[in-house]
């Protein structure tokens with residue numbers, strides 16, 4: 205499918221914007237160069253392999269933003285190609301052209317087109333889903349381009365009509381009165397039966413977009429209700445295969461015989477149920493699947509889908525999941541069949557920004573806040589391609605399932621100026637603004653490893669993350685000291701509470717792992733999301749003096765330099781190497797003002813303290829390991845006695861540490877090291893408590909109960 209909008213190549217710009225070119229390539233010249241491209245495509249093994257699909261594009265490359273047409277083709281003035289002006293969006297105008305060549309498939313589908321006067325031009329259609337004929341529009345079809353954009357195409361006299369927004373191009377029916385006489389072919393086939401047979405043939409050849417097209421023509425060519433019912437049923441089945449669930453549902457319901465019950469009614473309900481299941485609307489799906497089962501109780505497919513739907517509804521209602529089974533199934537497909545459990549939370553107005561997510565009831569530390577199946581997540585874990593893949597999938601899904609726009613277009617767009625018509629149906633297709641889609645993607649997408657559990661293995665290639673959209677999770681605002689943390693199993697997002705949360709409290713998550721220096725991380729928030737964080741840590745750290753911050757930066761740089769020279773994981777380090785690190789760590793600790801950092805995390809200290817745990821572990825110096833592991837907990841904001849002695853239960857850190865804690869896998873690792881050291885000192889009870897606390901923390905990190913030994917793999 206066409207993946208991204210190509211960047212304009214402005215290298216050979218000659219004509220000033222807004223002028224009609226003095227000379228353009230002739231039809232013969234255009235066809236000749238196009239033919240050369242096609243031949244190259246034929247001989248390119250990669251292109252052949254991909255056949256009618258675009259090469260995967262790495263990044264979404266967007267030209268300068270402009271809005272899609274929101275007008276019907278019937279409201280626009282049709283102009284000839286000769287009136288196209290360079291660099292102009294022809295507002296209020298449209299072109300109607302015949303496709304005069306096979307398409308060249310690159311980042312989009314490029315064809316040569318001609319108008320009623322014999323003028324020819326190059327047309328590039330981007331961002332069409334591969335289920336649409338327009339993604340590789342065949343020769344002879346007639347298309348209308350609404351409010352076209354015309355630009356230079358690199359070399360001299362070479363121009364191109366670019367369709368970036370998929371809704372700006374419409375495939376016209378052959379007998380559409382808008383088609384000028386010279387371009388008219390008349391219908392290719394005459395009767396409804398001929399169209400039906402052509403649809404059946406296309407279906408057998410697995411050319412599903414053509415099958416849909418032919419069945420649509422068959423419907424237009426007949427008025428017989430029973431013929432209609434059977435064609436709607438067929439088209440519903442094809443739409444199900446194509447993942448066009450909105451249309452599949454609508455067709456299935458139209459195939460129900462409204463006057464009298466028919467023996468095929470079970471099928472209509474079954475298809476409607478499957479389409480709604482595909483849209484993750486499980487309650488509505490259940491209504492139709494139950495009806496299908498009532499009408500055809502012995503059909504094993506209906507039984508199976510009814511059962512599956514009941515399981516999804518149970519998950520949605522109870523929040524009970526078999527996470528281990530989900531992890532196993534993620535090895536086969538990252539798209540996991542599961543319902544979303546959202547009822548612990550609600551979307552409300554946030555005092556910080558717009559909407560936020562809130563707790564609907566008291567939630568204890570470690571409990572599930574919500575579980576959400578991805579709204580959209582492509583199976584693309586190559587970091588160089590994951591953004592483009594999500595962008596393409598989002599555009600495609602908005603084209604194919606317009607009902608999704610209600611969910612997706614509600615998300616924060618970073619202040620993008622909308623027309624208000626996005627998602628509405630004009631000329632039979634939903635208006636899609638690809639620039640709005642990209643703005644929404646940028647502000648709302650999450651990176652997800654195949655599973656957070658695997659990702660906590662030191663040996664795991666953690667850069668391999670997919671990108672996806674989870675609409676419910678997207679309403680959550682950021683805090684560095686967040687009260688929830690997320691984990692993933694395939695495309696399922698698990699949110700757990702990192703501390704006790706009261707009903708009505710706003711829920712927060714970290715948008716990205718938090719950097720230790722406040723100015724560095726806040727620049728990241730400002731650049732990426734346009735806000736400055738006001739969480740307890742950021743607000744607290746702003747009270748620290750500039751001189752103290754400068755001192756901490758200086759000490760952090762010095763201690764990092766020392767630590768990076770030798771890694772305690774790899775060798776047993778001599779005391780002479782450890783002592784200078786210990787000294788710098790102490791100075792860094794002292795550079796935190798007591799009145800500012802009382803009860804607040806001191807993130808710059810985490811790295812040296814972890815390093816010192818490793819160094820002293822090598823020496824089996826258990827007391828020092830415990831000391832620095834406690835410091836790690838303390839520096840993440842947990843309440844821990846500084847020195848040994850006194851009653852202390854590490855299992856209580858999550859619920860008894862106040863509201864400025866920061867939960868990460870390092871907390872789990874520190875507790876493990878502490879357990880090992882207590883064991884070494886013969887303090888078995890403390891060792892046991894530390895392990896329990898570590899296991900509990902690991903459940904928050906990975907989403908479900910897991911064996912800690914995974915951290916050694």
Ligand SMILES: C[S@@+](CC[C@H](N)C(=O)[O-])C[C@H]1O[C@@H](n2cnc3c(N)ncnc32)[C@H](O)[C@@H]1O
Pocket residue numbers: 554556557558559560615616618647648678679680681682683732733734735736737738
């Ligand atoms: C994914 S959205 C979160 C939901 C958003 N508040 C809404 O109304 O839809 C991300 C946007 O929320 C805002 N935001 C998130 N966390 C924030 C915070 N801590 N302070 C201020 N604004 C925040 C920023 O504008 C950011 O670009």
